[in-house]
Amino acid sequence: MSIEIRNVSKRFGDFQALRNVNLDIESGELVALLGPSGCGKTTLLRIIAGLETADTGNILFSGEDTTDVHVRERNVGFVFQHYALFRHMSVFENVAFGLRVKPRSLRPGESQIKQKVMDLLKLVQLDWLADRYPSQLSGGQRQRIALARALAVEPKVLLLDEPFGALDAKVRKELRRWLRRLHDELHVTSIFVTHDQEEALEVADRVVVINKGQIEQVGSPQDVWDHPASPFVYGFLGDVNLFHGRAHEGEVQVEGIRLQAPEHSAVQDSKALAYVRPHDLDISRFTPGASGIVATLTRAIVVGPIARLELEPTDSNPDNPGSGTIIEAQLPAQQFRDLGLHEGDTVVAQPRKARVFVEDWVSP
Numbered sequence: 001m002s003i004e005i006r007n008v009s010k011r012f013g014d015f016q017a018l019r020n021v022n023l024d025i026e027s028g029e030l031v032a033l034l035g036p037s038g039c040g041k042t043t044l045l046r047i048i049a050g051l052e053t054a055d056t057g058n059i060l061f062s063g064e065d066t067t068d069v070h071v072r073e074r075n076v077g078f079v080f081q082h083y084a085l086f087r088h089m090s091v092f093e094n095v096a097f098g099l100r101v102k103p104r105s106l107r108p109g110e111s112q113i114k115q116k117v118m119d120l121l122k123l124v125q126l127d128w129l130a131d132r133y134p135s136q137l138s139g140g141q142r143q144r145i146a147l148a149r150a151l152a153v154e155p156k157v158l159l160l161d162e163p164f165g166a167l168d169a170k171v172r173k174e175l176r177r178w179l180r181r182l183h184d185e186l187h188v189t190s191i192f193v194t195h196d197q198e199e200a201l202e203v204a205d206r207v208v209v210i211n212k213g214q215i216e217q218v219g220s221p222q223d224v225w226d227h228p229a230s231p232f233v234y235g236f237l238g239d240v241n242l243f244h245g246r247a248h249e250g251e252v253q254v255e256g257i258r259l260q261a262p263e264h265s266a267v268q269d270s271k272a273l274a275y276v277r278p279h280d281l282d283i284s285r286f287t288p289g290a291s292g293i294v295a296t297l298t299r300a301i302v303v304g305p306i307a308r309l310e311l312e313p314t315d316s317n318p319d320n321p322g323s324g325t326i327i328e329a330q331l332p333a334q335q336f337r338d339l340g341l342h343e344g345d346t347v348v349a350q351p352r353k354a355r356v357f358v359e360d361w362v363s364p
Contacts, residue, residue, distance in 0.1 A: 001062050001156040001189050002027045003048065008057030010043055010213075017043040019213040021057070028187040030180070032194055032204035036236070040213040041193045042161055048191065049159050050074045061156065077150030077188075079160040084146065085134040091145055092117055092130040098153040120148040123182070140171040144178075151186070160192035164199070172196075176203050197237050201225060209233050231357050234275045241281070241327050247272035247358050255293045255313065261356040271359040278330040280353040283309065285339060285346075292350035295327060297343055300336065307336035311349055 003025040010018040018040045025031050033041040046052035048059055050071035058067045066074055085094050095117045099108055108116065121127035124144040134142055143163060150158060163179070164172040180203050183190055194200050200207050201221040209216045209224060209232075217229040228234035235242065245254030250265035252258070252272050259274060286294060295311035302308075311327040329349060341347065 003157065003189065003191075004058075004060040004063070005044070005048070006058045006060065008044070008047060008054045008059070010040075010047065010052070010054050016213055018047075018054070021213070021215060023208060023215065023218065025189060025191065027062070027189055030183045030190045030192070030203065030205045032192055032200035032207045033210060034194055034197065034200040034207050034236075035210035036195055039210045041210050044210070045159050045161055045191060045193050048157070049076050049078055051078075075153070075156045077153065077155030077158045079143070079146050079150050079158070079163050085142055085149070087134050089133075090130065091121070091126070091132050091134070091137070094134070094145055095120055095149045095152050098149060102153070116152065117148075120152055123151075123185075124148045138171075139167045140175055143167065143175060147179075147182075151188070155188065158188045158190040160190065162193055162195070165194075165196075172199070179203060201237070209236065211236075228275075228355065231273055231275070234355055234357075239278050239328055241276045241278065243274040243276065243354075245272050245274055246270065247356060252354070252356050257292060257350070259351060259354045259356070261354075264356060264358055267358050273357045273359060274351075274354045275357070276351045276354045278308070278328040280351060281327070281329040282350040282352055283329050283331055283339070283341075284348050284350070285341070286348050290348045292348035293327065295347055295349055297341055297345045297347050298326070300341065300343055302333050302336060305333050307331055307333045309336070311347065314346065 005021055005023040008018055008021045021044060033044060035041050043052060047054050050066070050069065054067070058065055060066065061074070086097065089097065096113050099113050099116065118127055118130070121130055124147060126141060126144055126148070129137065129141065134145070137145065164175050167175065176199055192203070204221060206218060207221055207224050208218050211232050217224055217233050224233060225237055228237060234240055243254040245252050246269060247261060247264050247267045248269045249267065250260065250262045252261045252264070252274055254274050284290065293313055294315070295313045297309060298312050299310040300307060307330070309329040309331070311329060313325065313327065327349060
């Protein structure tokens, strides 16, 4: 089932949760709504589900306007962050619940319910727990049961609100892979809300980045990572260093160095922001006359194959060491060892690649 979101706005008192949101989701897609807390992503999900009503705008399922259709008639499966399982029911009865409460004319027979529930429990690889109760399950198991329960009514749309947010990192990673495999098998149109960038980029077909109730960018995980549409998207997707400088005719001057920005060749002497990922910085020992940002290595964290460095530019504030902006760099652990660097050493950081946004330039 395809979903069309048209001009949706929502206000709670003085707070504008959504501002004129437009989005198309194709049938069978797995889409992530990604953004910080309070950006409006859960409100949008609840409006799609029919749990919340938009102030203005429409929601269409496969071309049919469902704006005024009750949540019970939308045929939507919903999975919440905190499982929402019935504690007094066994795993089997939790999954069967949606089938048992269907109108009599639509309700399957008892043997069909049993077959369907066991098939779903096998699908989520937990058929051996059918007689257990939620309190006897781990967090990851509970979330898989919640998903099986949502799938039992054969929803046309599956909505997941921070589905793995309450789980520890290892279980979260396992469930991410599992959800992707399950989706590839079932092809149910699915939308999940997350503030975890890694989760969105790893699982989704497309990522919708939301900020302050508006969509900043929509694209494939690779597209939004490689070509962020705005400073917000660049800053939100993973660690990044921000440098302030000035752009002029395709060059940007920051921290005493020049960066090429041919996409801004028409710009004349304007404020610019240069974003550099930690892994896009070359680090070398300081030698007089070296080109780059001269900095002090204040901290080195070497875990596994990666060395994470914290650098403080030496000209940040000579009267107050430690007060300046910290630059984060990443390099292979072996390369770091080969450089023989120690905390307190002076180094040179040279950006290999930067994404530049011009702040106040107006094209003539």
